[in-house]
Amino acid sequence: MAGRHSAPRSKSVPPVVKYTTVGLAIAVVVGVGGFAIVGGLVGKKCESVSDYTVAADPSIAPVLSEVTSGTSAEDLGCRSFSIQAASGVDALGTPGREDGPELWIPDSTQWVARAGGVSGTQFDFATPSVATTPIVIAARDGEMPFFANWVSALQVQGLRTGDPLSSSVSSGPIVGALAEADTGQIPADSVNGALVPLAQTQAANMLDADAAKRLEAVVSDGGTAIATEQHVAENQGDQSAGLTVTAPNTGAVFLDYPMVVTAPDSRQDEAKEAGVALAEVMRSDAGQTALSAGGFRGPDRAPLDAGRGVGEIAVLTVTDPEAASQLLKRYAVLALPSRALVVEDVSGSMSETAGTETRIALTVQASETGATLFPDNAQLGLWAFSIGLGEDGQDYKELVPIRRLDEKRNGVSHRERLTDAVRELPTLVNGGTGLYDTTLAAFRKVKESYDPAAINSVILFTDGSNEDPSSISLDELLDRLEKEQDPARPVIIVTIGITDDADAEVLQQISAVTGGTSHIARTPAEIPGVFVDAMRSRATA
Known part of the structure; x- marks a missing residue:
């Protein structure tokens, strides 16, 4: 089904799991018996199943695939979901086009604002958040410096950040510093000052665009890198073995994974209903278990279990999203x-x-x-x-x-x-x-x-x-x-x-x-x- 994004289709299928993965998503087939039944449709047979394409950030696409493939069409309201992994606005294409995704789950609401600003589209949300994860600083065990705030983090020599202009993870420290300035925790002019040396090393930052490679470099060479709690927690024992994570005393910016309705106007209502049903599945015990196993927090931002991650932490938010946009535009000039x-x-x-x-x-x-x-x-x-x-x-x-x-x-x-x-x-x-x-x-x-x-x-x-x-x-x-x-x-x-x-x-x-x-x-x-x-x-x- 790759490259095929038609209207929700009604098909006569047996009452079994309906699952398709498109693009980069990883298919992980899990037995129905391993998940709790949700939606109140137990025993109802589906005469037809409507399929919806969900364009999701690559970090969460495997978890979505796991949960949807492990939940019957009946429990999804006679629906199935094809998960397509793609980053940022690349997942979206032209909003409302006939062959585009009906639902979109970027890693951050900032992508929704950016897409809306470019296209002039006013997006509707099926749910404001499917999962969350804080943006953190990673270092080798025993080598983590102390960070009083995000400005001090931005000033660390050799900080591996990636590209703030194309990644909401990489822009997290900049947004965090702006949020600190908003609340008076740091001087307002210190944010612009911290951007200069970071931007001037943008060419090197581009070499660290992939978060996994940033963490691998920290494991092998030391230093610090920007990542998410989810990525480190998911890969403990793999390339992230021997790493520890922290955030400044002031708090952290959270990625919020909203579910956005991107279907054409003629299918907006049913697409939103499908998104609500998918969000309900992700809030179920099975969904929350899968999210936690993948290193994600729930929408309530409760800490991960077993001592993983940074624990309880304050949430940093920017009161004026336009200010964050302007700051990143300034960074683009500085870079x-x-x-x-x-x-x-x-x-x-x-x-x-x-x-x-x-x-x-x-x-x-x-x-x-x-x-x-x-x-x-x-x-x-x-x-x-x-x-x-x-x-x-x-x-x-x-x-x-x-x-x-x-x-x-x-x-x-x-x-x-x-x-x-x-x-x-x-x-x-x-x-x-x-x-x-x-x-x-x-x-x-x-x-x-x-x-x-x-x-x-x-x-x-x-x-x-x-x-x-x-x-x-x-x-x-x-x-x-x-x-x-x-x-x-x-x-x-x-x-x-x-x-x-x-x-x-x-x-x-x-x-x-x-x-x-x-x-x-x-x-x-x-x-x-x-x-x-x-x-x-x-x-x-």
Whole structure:
């Protein structure tokens, strides 16, 4: 029956188990005698049986198959269910199409909201939850760190998360951190801060997209991984042997496995009735036993038996689902690789003392720290600028071209070359500030070699204002930036002002016209932190 999703069919069949599995679901045939009879239809013979296709998340599809194949058609109200395993909205196809599933059980309600937002469909529920399981952190026995909250979990070096953009399990820690912020358990701005290093390692996260492989990696190599309590409990003694699970003191996000009606309008009512009947079977003793054996909790979220899992735990929920959606959209932007030209002021004023160090010395320190935020797939280049510094009297000079940080030439990585060039900046300090010509040239340089698979930006910092009398004016600069900006290939300019000598108003105007952000470090102590924040900046334009 694979690929066949017709209307509920009436067929004359003997009163025996009716069971079909489609796709990835695993058929586990269990005798009828092993399950309690439900539905009040004992002894009633079915003259015909209506079959319904259920698209279910792969984690719960085997349990659904086991229970439905072990329950007679009579006890299902003269119905049978074909279980199709598929993840997320992939299970759904086009809502209401004739060959689509009549019922859908994703692992999380967030998929229902996402599908509804894309298709404009208002989905009905047969039941809000068939089963539950909390999202947890797994580590080898005896090696589990302490986690006060989900933000601290997100900040763990090497945390194996998978892809938050395609998995509700992987997005669980982000949603959990947002829920903590909603309830005031953590500062609201700490969530965005925690996203940056996680997103910048997204390429590595994609390699850990499969939860089973994440757990296998933890068993073999140590470290921590995001999984569900169900997956670990189900596989204890298999690839998850030797693992322990935990959740922060604040609680955990639960997957809720709703049953959604996805049949066409003409079959909505009978499909919903079928879903209610299936939910009743899953609430029976037989259904609950099968769920527990598979590592699932019931809809009441009661802890697993025999000491399995994390036990009693608070439930973290987000009060505004749209806020969670927007946060994941921001993550998607942050996860794009960086392609940036860093443009550093080396005018004479950068030699002035700022606290116990010169401005340029503090900037070098901050630049080195900021560069460590970028993964190997980031592309960075470096310019220095002051009046007349470059060839033919230009106010800017290329020190390192824009290349991937992991690119090697003559055995030396681009990251090393960039760091060496940054350390040479103090030797170039001299002259006045050639801000406007440099800004326009840097913008054009990034634009002419635009990478559509990356965030393309200029990161420019200065401690002064434009001092080149022969340069273009501010109005001319802003006008050219606005006219030359291509909305389909945007280049943003992030500006950083060093001390109050920087012209904050001008820097703000330069950034704003390109959709970038502007930052000011007013004291020496603020320079490293502000520079790091600016290096992290992204725009959604």
